Amino acid sequence: xxxHMNVGETSEENALVKRIDKSVHELPRSANECFxxxxxxxLRKGKPEAYEPVLxxxxxxxxQNPRLPAAMKQHKLRYLRSLLERLQVxxxxxxxxxxxxxxxxARKCYLEPIDHLNSNDDFxxxxxxxxxxxxxxxxxxxxxxxxxxxxxxxxxxxxxxxxDLILLENQLPYFVLSQLYDIFLSQLNAxxxxxxxxxxHNFLPEILKVLSISDMGHMAMSVFKIVLPKPHDNxxxxxxxNDTEDTKHLLHLLHILCAPSSSESxxxxxxxxxxxxxxxxxxxxxxxxxxKERTDEVIDHNRPLxxxxxxxxxxxxxxxxxxxxxxxxxxxxxxxxEGRTDEVKxxxxxxxEKGTPKNxxxxxxxxxxxxxxxxxxxxxxxxxxxxxxSTVSLFDIKFRNGLMEIPSFYVEDSTDTLFxxxxxxxxxxxxxxxxYFTDFTVFMDRLITSEKDxxxxxxxxxxxxxxxxxxVVSELFNRLGDGVIFSSGSxxxxxxxxxxxNDHCRENWNELKxxxxxxxxxxxxxSVSTLAAGLLLLLTIVQTIVALITLxx
Numbered sequence: 001x002x003x004h005m006n007v008g009e010t011s012e013e014n015a016l017v018k019r020i021d022k023s024v025h026e027l028p029r030s031a032n033e034c035f036x037x038x039x040x041x042x043l044r045k046g047k048p049e050a051y052e053p054v055l056x057x058x059x060x061x062x063x064q065n066p067r068l069p070a071a072m073k074q075h076k077l078r079y080l081r082s083l084l085e086r087l088q089v090x091x092x093x094x095x096x097x098x099x100x101x102x103x104x105x106a107r108k109c110y111l112e113p114i115d116h117l118n119s120n121d122d123f124x125x126x127x128x129x130x131x132x133x134x135x136x137x138x139x140x141x142x143x144x145x146x147x148x149x150x151x152x153x154x155x156x157x158x159x160x161x162x163x164d165l166i167l168l169e170n171q172l173p174y175f176v177l178s179q180l181y182d183i184f185l186s187q188l189n190a191x192x193x194x195x196x197x198x199x200x201h202n203f204l205p206e207i208l209k210v211l212s213i214s215d216m217g218h219m220a221m222s223v224f225k226i227v228l229p230k231p232h233d234n235x236x237x238x239x240x241x242n243d244t245e246d247t248k249h250l251l252h253l254l255h256i257l258c259a260p261s262s263s264e265s266x267x268x269x270x271x272x273x274x275x276x277x278x279x280x281x282x283x284x285x286x287x288x289x290x291x292k293e294r295t296d297e298v299i300d301h302n303r304p305l306x307x308x309x310x311x312x313x314x315x316x317x318x319x320x321x322x323x324x325x326x327x328x329x330x331x332x333x334x335x336x337x338e339g340r341t342d343e344v345k346x347x348x349x350x351x352x353e354k355g356t357p358k359n360x361x362x363x364x365x366x367x368x369x370x371x372x373x374x375x376x377x378x379x380x381x382x383x384x385x386x387x388x389x390s391t392v393s394l395f396d397i398k399f400r401n402g403l404m405e406i407p408s409f410y411v412e413d414s415t416d417t418l419f420x421x422x423x424x425x426x427x428x429x430x431x432x433x434x435x436y437f438t439d440f441t442v443f444m445d446r447l448i449t450s451e452k453d454x455x456x457x458x459x460x461x462x463x464x465x466x467x468x469x470x471x472v473v474s475e476l477f478n479r480l481g482d483g484v485i486f487s488s489g490s491x492x493x494x495x496x497x498x499x500x501x502n503d504h505c506r507e508n509w510n511e512l513k514x515x516x517x518x519x520x521x522x523x524x525x526x527s528v529s530t531l532a533a534g535l536l537l538l539l540t541i542v543q544t545i546v547a548l549i550t551l552x553x
């Protein structure tokens with residue numbers, strides 16, 4: 001009996017050893033292999049629904065989400081059938097063979113466990129359906145085919161699906177999409193070459209060439225050009241040749257395209273030196289345009305490579321405090337600011353760096369920035385960026401000689417979700433050096449404290465409020481930065497502008513001039529009345545002086 005128990009125990013121990021060994025060996029060698037995350041609770045609690053798809057799940061995280069439409073899997077199968085019929089291919093064999101080779105590598109891209117897809121076949125099927133759905137969906141949008149498609153018929157549904165495709169938690173690895181698209185193109189070309197008779201499919205490669213979507217990068221960015229309007233003419237140029245290895249997923253690709261392409265302002269004249277034209281002006285997801293609008297622009301991908309060193313961080317927690325933290329981000333948020341590069345924004349206002357070099361007062365720079373209304377009272381004027389829409393980036397905020405120029409941007413229903421996911425990508429990705437969306441949001445949060453601030457920016461045509469209520473816009477920006485870590489000190493993108501604004505507000509003469517303009521010269525009649533009163537006062541003084549002189553002589 002005892003012998004049998006020992007044998008049983010040994011068998012159980014061996015099973016445990018094998019299970020742990022397997023888990024250890026399957027663990028990614030480097031954390032950098034994982035780049036598709038679930039949003040941590042510090043960000044998610046602000047608005048959980050902003051990080052979850054509404055119509056279509058992509059990838060494993062939301063593949064079994066009960067809140068998603070059950071019919072969407074049928075739509076994915078229909079899109080796969082449509083793709084195969086267009087290529088005149090009867091089997092998915094070539095696609096499956098590719099995905100089986102990529103399965104292990106693709107699994108390692110997801111940081112969170114995906115136990116519900118333990119089966120290799122289930123994971124491969126998920127990649128096939130999701131990847132081919134994206135390719136066929138982009139293809140139909142760009143070439144305006146199959147207008148009877150129930151998804152394409154409804155503008156609101158099309159826009160929502162595009163929004164679902166750029167959620168941080170709703171991603172496939174980009175190399176999966178890229179290699180699937182390569183097979184799609186090769187089969188399309190082979191079908192066209194071997195076709196004996198002319199058919200509607202024969203001209204498709206030429207259309208693809210005209211639209212510059214000969215690879216997945218161009219295909220995706222051509223769609224994002226519609227989703228995010230007002231790009232530069234060279235929108236798609238530069239993406240595609242080397243993007244497969246460097247690009248992580250579609251949200252990363254969008255972040256790259258939104259990054260400003262201009263260098264930092266010079267200290268002498270604060271003029272932006274344009275190395276290449278920026279790619280986006282507005283963050284705006286409307287319903288899609290009519291089929292008459294063209295999408296033959298070219299993507300231009302350039303990210304700034306600024307020569308700045310980031311110091312290492314050092315924890316300031318004691319052992320008891322560390323044990324009380326629930327998430328690694330909490331440790332970062334409380335780390336000592338001596339040599340650190342980031343700060344955490346609390347639930348109300350952003351906090352600033354403590355312990356930075358005293359001669360620069362970097363710990364006070366951001367907190368001292370006043371709201372729009374308060375800045376106006378201090379003599380600051382606001383103006384929509386004067387550059388043309390095609391040459392100004394969303395992030396090109398400049399302050400000079402009492403004038404703050406801010407690019408015009410839309411605020412609508414999708415703005416909150418779009419910004420939150422781009423910010424979440426910046427927060428979770430260790431290799432994102434410049435947090436453009438985070439810094440922009442934090443800076444706008446300082447400028448906007450009430451609907452009065454939004455009203456000023458709206459009247460100046462800086463904020464295009466499609467939500468209708470200025471208070472809603474104010475609350476949106478006040479909530480966007482909750483729980484985020486933003487660049488501190490001189491690494492904060494708007495550090496120079498904050499410093500110059502604060503210096504301007506410290507000059508009493510600027511505030512006095514603003515009061516005079518506001519109280520006595522705010523309209524022509526007030527100006528005339530003020531001048532008349534001043535002239536009357538002057539004449540009274542002169543008359544008094546003359547009377548006194550006459551009296552004493």
